[in-house]
Amino acid sequence: MPASLAIExxxxxxxxxxxxxxxxxxxxxxxxxxxxxSTASEPPDAVVxxxxxxxxxxxxxxxxxxxVPLIPFGAGTSLEGHVAAPLGGISIDFSxxxxxxxxxxxxxxxxxxxxxxRKHLNTHLRDTGLFFPVDPGADATIGGMCAxxxxxxxxxxxGSMKDNVLAMExxxxxxxxxxxxxxxxxxxAGYDLTRLMIGSEGTLGIITSVxxxxxxxxxxxxxxxxxxxxxxxxxxxVIAAVQMGVPMARMELMDxxxxxxxxxxxxxxxxxxxxxxxxxxxxPASVTEQVETLKTLAKDLGGSDFQWxxxxxxxxxxWAARHNMYYAGLALRPGAQxxxxxxxxxxxxxxxxxxxxxxxxxxSPLTGxxxxxxxxxxxxxxxxxDPDNPNEHAEAxxxxxxxxxxxxxxxxxCTGEHGVGQGKTKYLRQELGVEAVDVxxxxxxxxxxxxxxxxxxxxPRN
Amino acid sequence: MPASLAIExxxxxxxxxxxxxxxxxxxxxxxxxxxxxSTASEPPDAVVxxxxxxxxxxxxxxxxxxxVPLIPFGAGTSLEGHVAAPLGGISIDFSxxxxxxxxxxxxxxxxxxxxxxRKHLNTHLRDTGLFFPVDPGADATIGGMCAxxxxxxxxxxxGSMKDNVLAMExxxxxxxxxxxxxxxxxxxAGYDLTRLMIGSEGTLGIITSVxxxxxxxxxxxxxxxxxxxxxxxxxxxVIAAVQMGVPMARMELMDxxxxxxxxxxxxxxxxxxxxxxxxxxxxPASVTEQVETLKTLAKDLGGSDFQWxxxxxxxxxxWAARHNMYYAGLALRPGAQxxxxxxxxxxxxxxxxxxxxxxxxxxSPLTGxxxxxxxxxxxxxxxxxDPDNPNEHAEAxxxxxxxxxxxxxxxxxCTGEHGVGQGKTKYLRQELGVEAVDVxxxxxxxxxxxxxxxxxxxxPRN
Numbered sequence: 001m002p003a004s005l006a007i008e009x010x011x012x013x014x015x016x017x018x019x020x021x022x023x024x025x026x027x028x029x030x031x032x033x034x035x036x037x038s039t040a041s042e043p044p045d046a047v048v049x050x051x052x053x054x055x056x057x058x059x060x061x062x063x064x065x066x067x068v069p070l071i072p073f074g075a076g077t078s079l080e081g082h083v084a085a086p087l088g089g090i091s092i093d094f095s096x097x098x099x100x101x102x103x104x105x106x107x108x109x110x111x112x113x114x115x116x117x118r119k120h121l122n123t124h125l126r127d128t129g130l131f132f133p134v135d136p137g138a139d140a141t142i143g144g145m146c147a148x149x150x151x152x153x154x155x156x157x158x159g160s161m162k163d164n165v166l167a168m169e170x171x172x173x174x175x176x177x178x179x180x181x182x183x184x185x186x187x188x189a190g191y192d193l194t195r196l197m198i199g200s201e202g203t204l205g206i207i208t209s210v211x212x213x214x215x216x217x218x219x220x221x222x223x224x225x226x227x228x229x230x231x232x233x234x235x236x237x238v239i240a241a242v243q244m245g246v247p248m249a250r251m252e253l254m255d256x257x258x259x260x261x262x263x264x265x266x267x268x269x270x271x272x273x274x275x276x277x278x279x280x281x282x283x284p285a286s287v288t289e290q291v292e293t294l295k296t297l298a299k300d301l302g303g304s305d306f307q308w309x310x311x312x313x314x315x316x317x318x319w320a321a322r323h324n325m326y327y328a329g330l331a332l333r334p335g336a337q338x339x340x341x342x343x344x345x346x347x348x349x350x351x352x353x354x355x356x357x358x359x360x361x362x363x364s365p366l367t368g369x370x371x372x373x374x375x376x377x378x379x380x381x382x383x384x385x386d387p388d389n390p391n392e393h394a395e396a397x398x399x400x401x402x403x404x405x406x407x408x409x410x411x412x413x414c415t416g417e418h419g420v421g422q423g424k425t426k427y428l429r430q431e432l433g434v435e436a437v438d439v440x441x442x443x444x445x446x447x448x449x450x451x452x453x454x455x456x457x458x459x460p461r462n
Numbered sequence: 463m464p465a466s467l468a469i470e471x472x473x474x475x476x477x478x479x480x481x482x483x484x485x486x487x488x489x490x491x492x493x494x495x496x497x498x499x500s501t502a503s504e505p506p507d508a509v510v511x512x513x514x515x516x517x518x519x520x521x522x523x524x525x526x527x528x529x530v531p532l533i534p535f536g537a538g539t540s541l542e543g544h545v546a547a548p549l550g551g552i553s554i555d556f557s558x559x560x561x562x563x564x565x566x567x568x569x570x571x572x573x574x575x576x577x578x579x580r581k582h583l584n585t586h587l588r589d590t591g592l593f594f595p596v597d598p599g600a601d602a603t604i605g606g607m608c609a610x611x612x613x614x615x616x617x618x619x620x621g622s623m624k625d626n627v628l629a630m631e632x633x634x635x636x637x638x639x640x641x642x643x644x645x646x647x648x649x650x651a652g653y654d655l656t657r658l659m660i661g662s663e664g665t666l667g668i669i670t671s672v673x674x675x676x677x678x679x680x681x682x683x684x685x686x687x688x689x690x691x692x693x694x695x696x697x698x699x700v701i702a703a704v705q706m707g708v709p710m711a712r713m714e715l716m717d718x719x720x721x722x723x724x725x726x727x728x729x730x731x732x733x734x735x736x737x738x739x740x741x742x743x744x745x746p747a748s749v750t751e752q753v754e755t756l757k758t759l760a761k762d763l764g765g766s767d768f769q770w771x772x773x774x775x776x777x778x779x780x781w782a783a784r785h786n787m788y789y790a791g792l793a794l795r796p797g798a799q800x801x802x803x804x805x806x807x808x809x810x811x812x813x814x815x816x817x818x819x820x821x822x823x824x825x826s827p828l829t830g831x832x833x834x835x836x837x838x839x840x841x842x843x844x845x846x847x848d849p850d851n852p853n854e855h856a857e858a859x860x861x862x863x864x865x866x867x868x869x870x871x872x873x874x875x876c877t878g879e880h881g882v883g884q885g886k887t888k889y890l891r892q893e894l895g896v897e898a899v900d901v902x903x904x905x906x907x908x909x910x911x912x913x914x915x916x917x918x919x920x921x922p923r924n
Contacts, residue, residue: 106705106810149650160648162657163625178897184806185838186622187875188611188661190882190890190920191902195624195657199650216707243568245678247709247744282709283755286748293745344646348568376647413649420652428652435640439909440653446908447901458652 004088007045010066014046014090017058021049021096032071032091035078036138036326038337038387038396039423044071044085049096053169053177053208056092060206060452061175063090069455070173072202074144075117077136079340080421082148082201086456092206094143100124101209108214109166109183114143114207121212130214133158136417137323143207148419149199153250153322156242156375157281160417162198164213170197170205173448183211196443201419202454204447218281221249222291223309223318226298227273231255231358231370233301234274235351238374240297242347246290250279251375252322255358258329258369258382265328266321271305276374277322279315325371329382333367336384339396343407344378344416356406357381366395378416425460466550469507472528476508476552479520483511483558494533494553497540498600498788500799500849500858501885506533506547511558515631515639515670518554522668522914523637525552531917532635534664536606537579539598541802542883544610544663548918554668556605562586563671570676571628571645576605576669583674592676595620598879599785605669610881611661615712615784618704618837619743622879624660626675632659632667635910645673658905663881664916666909680743683711684753685771685780688760689735693717693820693832695763696736697813700836702759704809708752710837712741714784717820719831720791720844727790728783733767738836739784741777787833791844795829798846801858805869806840806878818868819843828857840878887922 007014014022023029024046033043045068050056063070069089076083085091094115102111105128112121119139121132134145136152144150146168151160158164167181170193180193197205228234231253238251253276254262260272276298280290298304309315321328330338345353354370361368361381372379383399385392404414404427414427429437437460444451444459469476476484485491486508495505512518525532531551538545547553556577564573567590574583581601583594596607598614606612608630613622620626629643632655642655659667690696693715700713715738716724722734738760742752760766771777783790792800807815816832823830823843834841845861847854866876866889876889891899899922906913906921 104808104810106701107808108705109808149654151648151650155648159625162654163621172897172901176897176900178901179895180898182875182893183808183873184840184875184878185809186613186617186806186840186878188613188804188877188879188881189875189886189893190661190899191666191905192611192624192654192657192661193898193901195654196905199652199654204653216705218707239568243570243678245680283748283751285751286745289745289747342650344648346566346569346571346645347647348566378646378648411645413644413646413651415650416646416648417650419650424651431644431651432655433641435634435638436642436655437652438638439634439640439655442908443653443658443905446904 004045006066006068007090010062010068013062014048017055018048023047032073032093033084035076035081035083037079037081038339039081039084042084042086044091045088047091047093049093051096053171056171056206056208057175057177059092060171060173063452064174064450067450067452069452070206071454072143072147072206074115074141075139077138077140078144078148078421079418080423082419082421082457084422086422094141097208103128105130107183109211110214111209111211112142113209114141116142118142118145125214129217131217132212133215134161134164142210142212146198146207146210147201151417153252153373155373156251157247157249158215162195165194165198165210166213167211168194168197168207169209171208172205173450173453178205201421201457203444203458204453220284220287221279221281221315222287223279223315224306225270225275225277225318226303226306227271227275229302231274231354232351233303234276235354235374237276237298237301237303239347239350241294242375244293246293247282248278248290248375249281250277252277253372253374253379254325255370258325258371261328261332261369262321262325265331266324268321277318326382329369329384333384335386337387339383339385339400341381341400341403342415342418343403343412344376345407345410345412347377349410349412350374350377353406353410353412354379357403360399360402364395364399366392366399376416420458422456425458428460466507468528468530469552472524472530475524476510479517480510485509494535494555495546497538497543497545499541499543500801501543501546504546504548506553507550509553509555511555513558515633518633518668518670519637519639522633522635525914526636526912529912529914531914532668533916534605534609534668536577536603537601539600539602540606540610540883541880542885544881544883544919546884548884556603559670565590567592569645571673572676573671573673574604575671576603578604580604580607587676591679593679594674595677596623596626604672604674608660608669608672609662609664613879615714615835617835618713619709619711620677624657627656627660627672628675629673630656630659630669631671633670634667635912635915640667661881663883663919665906665920666915682746682749683741683743683777684749685741685777686768687732687737687739687780688765688768689733689737691764693736693816694813695765696738697816697836699738699760699763699765701809701812703756704837706755708755709744710740710752711743712739713837714739715834715836715841716787717832720787720833723790723794723831724783724787727793728786730783739780788844791831791846795846797848799849801845801847801862803843803862803865804877804880805865805874806838807869807872807874809839811872811874812836812839815868815872815874816841819865822861822864826857826861828854828861838878882920884918887920890922
């Protein structure tokens with residue numbers, strides 16, 4: 001029975017459960033069937049807006065019995081088709097589960113509902129002297145960030161979502177509500193259900209509460225932008241800093257094309273050369289020490305024209321330019337869409353991997369640019385193509401596959417932070433082996449035997 | 463069929479596979495059936511000493527078909543009966559799989575066989591300027607530390623095994639060999655099989671290779687010992703440092719009884735008062751800054767008599783005294799055994815939890831002492847009892863349960879780092895709920911349907 005028929009059978013119960021918070025409006029379904037990636041919308045049959053864990057649990061019980069797919073929806077900023085409904089079903093929009101339930105400032109943790117966005121959380125925390133560090137750029141929800149194992153510009157210092165969640169509450173496919181941990185900073189009490197759920201993209205359970213780690217806002221923060229003569233020199237500067245253990249807060253790379261896009265989009269006048277965006281933080285003497293070390297490393301590699309941003313408003317402008325990179329890239333070619341790669345390799349292979357990617361871009365008719373969280377070995381290539389031109393789309397896909405193949409050959413991963421979604425299931429066996437994917441299928445079958453939780457994501461279809 | 467009969471059926475194949483590396487010697491079996499805890503040995507039927515992943519895989523296939531239990535054995539330093547064979551079967555001693563297969567200094571990682579101990583690894587790394595930070599005190603194997611999600615004195619700075627492993631190779635119950643990840647510093651490629659295996663105590667798979675993260679040896683390291691007027695003051699000093707985000711390398715607490723044990727055992731003359739053992743590290747100016755901050759915090763809480771250890775040999779002596787605490791505690795009462803608790807609570811509840819534990823100790827006829835990784839909220843109580851006196855053993859168990867109940871009531875865990883083993887299965891449902899344990903049982907059934915992998919550990923028997 002297709003989902004659209006299956007959902008009809010439970011529609012009266014859905015109406016009773018959600019009332020006006022159930023929508024089958026075409027526009028609502030359309031916007032819930034796509035994220036920010038280049039793939040077309042695959043709308044769900046309906047969208048619900050729960051307000052409690054209990055409602056999500058009742059919904060799961062209903063859909064489990066009727067074999068109706070359930071697709072969690074946070075802020076819709078995924079780039080890999082996570083929120084699409086290729087088999088129909090019900091999109092669960094968490095925008096009304098956006099309460100910050102507790103802030104334990106003394107323990108450096110907070111308990112939030114999954115629909116809280118990272119900016120909302122940080123605004124709420126402002127007076128506590130604490131902050132939540134994971135920053136994927138977009139104002140994603142904490143639930144979505146858990147589901148995709150998000151990371152970003154601050155990961156080189158603070159780690160990814162895997163490192164910044166103490167516990168979750170999760171609704172299973174059959175409606176059972178599971179607590180994966182507690183507020184202790186560490187535990188050896190059984191299997192790590194928290195980490196099993198983080199990065200499972202809604203295919204093993206539906207996240208309904210998250211206990212996140214918080215960190216003290218550093219006493220001193222300063223940021224800088226520094227151009228380099230070549231991309232290799234910029235990368236080598238980052239590698240040296242990582243290897244020396246300089247506790248950098250952020251180390252971001254943009255290539256010359258990316259810098260020209262940033263200048264045009266954000267009305268700035270940075271040098272249009274390979275450039276590092278850097279942030280230093282800590283106690284004052286430590287920051288001074290870090291800055292001196294970085295200056296020395298950069299100078300040896302031809303990078304000496306540092307532009308500093310000490311004041312919060314200057315730093316915000318600098319990082320806004322970096323965070324708007326996706327939109328700045330799109331603006332290079334009005335009407336174009338972007339296919340975004342997300343490979344991550346061991347840092348000693350990074351210059352090689354970026355070099356080969358640049359060469360592939362030079363040889364392609366498409367415009368592309370490179371930016372990356374190079375302290376982690378992770379970089380993105382934005383490949384701009386005309387969505388109405390099948391040849392261009394095919395060329396973007398060809399480049400994407402070539403870049404993934406390079407990264408896998410260099411002991412890397414096809415996705416550092418965007419997740420598998422639908423687009424990368426085809427690379428999983430190549431990356432991890434048949435046996436590892438078989439284990440993932442066994443875990444999925446054990447926890448969601450009727451495959452109602454976000455079907456078509458993570459697990460390859462054959 | 464009991465394991466002892468089942469193993470007879472496959473004995474000829476075992477002899478072919480392992481030759482002289484198969485032992486049924488009573489003494490060998492006895493030592494492989496117990497760790498360092500207070501429980502009696504439960505010897506396996508045989509012990510094998512594999513030299514390759516392929517041998518482990520063949521062994522698993524053989525035992526899977528014959529339903530013979532397999533119990534991985536590292537250095538035998540577990541305190542929770544992890545290596546015991548309550549249902550008989552075969553102990554897999556990894557002492558001959560102790561090769562360091564690769565050190566990627568540029569990438570800050572190393573690939574090691576599971577029988578490599580942490581001290582062996584760090585000795586090997588000495589000339590690279592890098593080190594492996596996780597330090598549970600005992601010279602445990604990397605495989606065993608993965609299996610129990612070990613942590614220790616340096617966790618407040620570097621995290622636990624969960625945070626310091628990039629990937630593993632694991633043999634499943636049926637002999638399949640799975641690669642859980644690769645050398646990329648981060649990945650969002652599917653379920654986190656690495657973290658699923660870490661802390662699974664050999665019940666989901668047998669670890670045959672580990673890719674660990676390495677860190678640069680800090681430029682400057684200094685350590686200090688500082689007594690406080692009360693245990694609450696010492697704990698408050700730690701809490702303040704954590705909340706201020708001082709990047710301390712180690713923050714360890716010992717109570718007055720522990721300090722007298724240390725003085726007697728290690729021939730030292732520290733004040734016999736609640737004491738913090740501290741370590742500071744980083745670039746020189748940063749260390750100076752951290753030291754000044756800690757001195758100010760400590761002074762306000764009555765702690766000003768710092769004894770410093772700047773030279774490596776002095777620091778080694780200081781930390782050797784801390785690491786020998788278990789043996790120093792045992793030496794307080796010759797012939798006694800120790801039951802060691804391992805609770806971990808949110809740090810704002812730590813002073814309360816330790817205070818109640820002290821009160822319980824004061825009211826008990828048994829001698830006990832407290833030491834702990836207080837920066838993480840984790841502390842141990844060593845409860846000394848006469849193993850030949852059932853009343854004393856029962857009293858130690860009663861105190862253990864009371865301390866666990868306190869910790870769980872304070873949103874903590876029954877085990878911060880020692881693991882569940884056999885001793886703590888009874889607390890799992892109380893700590894995480896029936897549903898979470900049901901999920902663990904589902905995962906175990908999916909990956910090890912005939913329950914041959916370390917049976918009787920982690921999963922409650924009923």
